[in-house]
Amino acid sequence: MSRIGDRARRTLAQARVVGEDLAEAFNAVWRRSLQLRVVFSTLALSTAVVLVLGFVIQTQIAGNILAAKLDDAQRQIDSGTALLERELASVDPSREKAKGELNNALDQLTNAGADDASGSPTAGKFRAVLTSTSDGTSDFVGPLEYVPADLRQSVAEGARALRYSTIEEQGVEIPTMMIGQPVRTANGDLAFYLLFPLDSEQRTLGLVQSTLIVGGLILLLLLAGIASLITRQVVRPIRQAAEIAERFADGHLDERMPEQGEDEVARLGESYNEMAGSIQSQIRQLEEFGALQRRFTSDVSHELRTPLTTVRMAADVLYASRDELLPALRRSSELLVTELDRFEALLADLLEISRLDAGVAELGAERVDMQGVVSRAVEAVRGLADESATPLELELPAGVYADVDPRRVERIVRNLVANALDHGEGRPVRITLAADDDTVAVLVRDQGVGLRPGEAGLVFNRFWRAEESRARRSGGTGLGLSIAIEDARLHGGWLQAWGEIGRGAAFRLTLPRTAGDTVTSSPIPLGPDDRPGADVRAPEAVGSVPTPPSWPVVAEIPSWSEGDDVDDLDDLDDLDDQPVLPDDVGVPSGDIR
């Protein structure tokens, strides 16, 4: 038993699930299809209208039929009564033979009614009952048993009375209209009843009803069809417009709506096309401007290179023999060389950015051991770390392979570490490599000044400056982190920043291990407890923490140097505090070669 119950319950549950699914599917279609909604509302409203209309029509017809019948019946009973009064004027209903008399009278009455050819009103088939009312049930002719008691009562009281009732004859129920009329004779009162079966009227009404129902249903179906057709006419261009707009939004800027006729749909198409046209031309223009600008940046960078090379070589020649120069000239040659390094780094970064902007940068992905890549990047900036006496803590597990462009990843890590050294205030910088099945991540964490709220999103901005007073050592160009984030993007990865005043900052690079994948999570937390507030994802964040060069910080107000006397320019030796970039370290955000 219980098993059957279980099965039933399970079936029920399944049915409920199926039902819910269906309801949900229907809901979805309902929400999404204007046509369905219009058809449905039309159907609902017209059903109500048809129902009301059908009810009214049926009531009207039934009322009219009954009224006509009643009219005829009244006339029939009037003439019947007159006849009876004439025929039975001398009959004493209490007599023995009265029954025969009554029968004769009734026969005459029914015959007169039946063969009435004179055009007098007739109420169709009827049956008559004649009975005396003086002492109850003494004599009667006709089916008196069908006449209800209350009708007899009313007639006995001397008034014409009307009743509707259903009589049952041979198992068939027949609705009947009964009219009773007292007939006065000399010898006493008689009650005269006419029974009009209403079955033909009922049949007529039934026919009317079924006609109405069928007609109503057909009407409803037609209405639904018409509504569907009409809505379709309106909805189809709308759907078409939606599809075209979607394709347009996907970048098919040549998509246009067909313009036919002069109706509203055509106007919609026309204005849509106008809009699309102006958007297209705007986009084209912007693209052109962008392309021009990018080409300009690229051309300028290239054109600058040849003279820069000459200047660079000339400066190096001067620098090589600086020991033979006067102090001011010597210092000048040193500054020349140092600043040329910066200039070159900036130019290389500009070119790289313009290449990334133009989308011509390509990902030279190969399967590499991430440990090697990160180690090389760290070694490249080890000189800077030594200079600021910053301990580098490395946590680089071996054997983490990933499909990446080693040059780009090396550059990203180099930029991140150089940035951490710049802002780490000499406190340890930790570089952690971690991986899971799909991604590999490098976290660079410093214990320096940190970032103010909101700055985590700004650090990747081009030429963005953190607080002015910060010491800078790497002589970065201000484009390092911008290039880094573009490089990360090129890999389909993330570069995220976290920072808090006094607690330091963290930069996390997360890359997919397989080229072409996307990153959905990182194997290593970003902040100290991975708070989401700092979670600036690569696609949203743009920018860079810049490390523009420090102007020489002169402790006291410098005194005026006298005239042209070169010897007095020795004051400039104060500037020796300024760090000179070591030649062999290279600039963190160097070019890919």
Next chain:
Amino acid sequence: MKSRVLVVDDDPALAEMLTIVLRGEGFDTAVVGDGTRALPAVRELRPDVVLLDLMLPGMNGIDVCRAIRSESGVPIVMLTAKTDTVDIVLGLESGADDYVVKPFKPKELVARIRARVRRTETEPAEQLSIGDVTIDVPAHQVVRAGEQIALTPLEFDLLVALARKPRQVFTREVLLEQVWGYRHAADTRLVNVHVQRLRSKVERDPEHPEVVLTVRGVGYKAGPP
């Protein structure tokens, strides 16, 4: 004897500066400012190294490079302002041995040039072979099946480096250091392009190499002797 460098560059200031620097480093220099005159100058002056700017009037640097390479194995170092992979690979494929991207430091340039002329200095007498290819190191000759194969000095160096340690796998970085003289790993595309060029000369079927084998994910090694 001083090494001779032919500078092919249309920018007079840069050409003059190159001359100053190279003379200071003990090279003899000659300058040609036009691509069309580069090949005659190579024929006439027989330089030890050609320093070729890729952006030249008259004749494109790439075409000049091909023209020189078609009749001489002289080491070619190209100067380029373009760092895009396509440009550099195109330059290397047209026959340049090495490249320097503007703006370069004089030391860097001199190091590259020295690396190209260095190999002419001392060579121990030795005979090497990979498969059916035999290499006569002092004579700079490579012979396969009795037929001599013409290699540029760089390709020859590359082949010798591989052949000297037959079972060792060389990473691209190691090859860069040994053959090109780069102290720090720079651009491994150099290696890739020149291995392709070498293969096209020494292999029977460059699609299925037997002399210079690729070790996937690591680098290259010589085929069995």
